[in-house]
Amino acid sequence: MKIHEYQGKDLFSKYGIPTVKGSVCRSKEEALLAYDKLGLSKAVVKAQVLTGGRGKAGGVKLADNRDELGRVAESILGMDIKGYIVDRVLVAEAVDIADEYYLSFVIDRNVKSVEMILSREGGVEIEDVAKTSPEKIHKIPIFPFVGVPDFLARKAASLLFDDFGLIVQGKEMIKRLYKLMIETDASLVEINPLVVCKNGDLIALDAKINFDDNSLYRQPEIEALFEPTKEEQKELFAKSKGFSFVQLKGEIGCMVNGAGLAMATMDMIKLYGGNPANFLDIGGSSNPNKVVEAMKILMSDSDVKAVLINIFGGITRCDDVARGLLEAFKQIKTEIPIVIRLAGTNEKEGRAILADTHFYSAETMGEAIRKVVELTNPKN
């Protein structure tokens, strides 16, 4: 789960990580009010959208005075950044930057730990630094039962700074950022850029925080910040029914048991010349109610011209799955052609049950996919 920069900065403040003063605004008027209230002179207006590359898209602009701030805020609000419409901006103090650095903590898959990442090259994409000059990036794995003791934070800070005053400020910030990560179950906390101002202060100029979806059950305050897009609402609805669902743009609706098999099914549809309309993992059971709910989700997409049901019967036997499907389709009225492929335990019995129905039944994945592609694209 992602949150906005201003929400990230609120969390930073809560953990005593210095940031710039600012306020989130939903209109030009609010922006002007914030400008006055915060007593700003030079200000920055930043689009708040849950995607990267805001700067490049023109969503981050400086304003030298009050009038300019109004104009800038007006131009950014309503902007479309990678499909996200900007409905709020952060109005903040523009600080005098002396130097920019990079600091983050991330859960790393390969070291299977939290890893601290630091670089003297801040304010640019860290992936680019990693490609062009990997020697400028420092990575420090963190032992979970030890965390970040003083010595480690000091050592890390001294990789960034030469001045001891800054090392002390950096050490504190590193310790607080790690505490925030652990206590909120974040999977990434990133400050880019971490800046040293001309007055010598060390502050977080940006805040990027991602959270571990598996931990949201114990982080109600974080979960409350979730703002699902329209697409995500459909995915959430599916999740509440026990499925995992992702909307795509094709015409072949898919219903598969298991995530890996579901991905492989999508890939094969593409390989055989069709386009999958979705990813849908209905999980392990052949419960007719689940099939009914899944069909409702598939049929709510008007682009779907045919449906492929691909089930591997393991613990759940194929004859049970077939009976479940027949039961489910008594409750569903649809003209959409449906191809069913059952394999695994008792597959022959399962296919026999489907033999004299209006479903197209297939033995192999290849056969099923060839059929469903042909149904949506009769010219082939």
Next chain:
Amino acid sequence: MSILINKDTRVAVQGITGRDGSFHAAKMKEYGTRVVAGVSPGKGGCIVSDIPVYNTVYDAVRKDGADTSIIFVPPMFVKDAIMEAADAGIKLIICITEGVPTLDIVAARHYASAQGAKVIGPNCPGLITPGESLIGIMPGNIFLPGRTGVISRSGTLTYEVVYNLTSSGIGQSTAVGIGGDPVAGLYFIDLLQMFQDDPGTDSIVMMGEIGGDAEERAAGFIKERITKPVVSFIAGQTAPPDKRMGHAGAIISSGSGTAKEKIEALIAAGAKVAKEPAEIPLLLKTML
């Protein structure tokens, strides 16, 4: 021969009184696995499918000689369950539970490795040495004893592939589901090495998916260390970026972790990459 488990492996089931735990404990036993004990705090003294239940893993080890455990407890108790098993002297811990907080796994895995225990999973279907021992939720009847090692990040896709292998007369030495979470215990490289060292394994099937760079790392390892033929399949070529495809770990983020990169790396390492699951046995036969 096989890796990790065989007919002598003595299994304790953690969470045996739950719905999934009791169901699969019975299934494993039916397959022939030596399920020697169950653990469920507060239910010590019960019997589930003729299996004695204890309050602690420690009792299961001391009284019935359990050396391996399989975990079915709910996500919030997994961290404690893994650490309890490791502390009790269990050497192989298989975690089936899905939805475990990532930082819990980070901590529990560190603790387990400090005690000399290996962890498989979480969010995995377990593992099987066909004809000897099944420790997981896989349908045992689709497997055939043989000489091909199988490693996979996915459940039903593994069944699909194994089913194809078995139908083509290609048996399996051991099949391991490593799980679909971003942080997991044993991973491709660990298992590739074990299969390389196992005299009972002649070839390896490796099934990966989008997200992370474990397949790329495995490719590098195959090139340098693996002399046995490897056939691979990567799921998620049509997956859109930044969307989690069911498995928590199956996500293309910041443009990395794509199927294309993984496939290219594996081909460059000398592995054969199947375009669809049914092609795997055919490719394997050309390499044996």
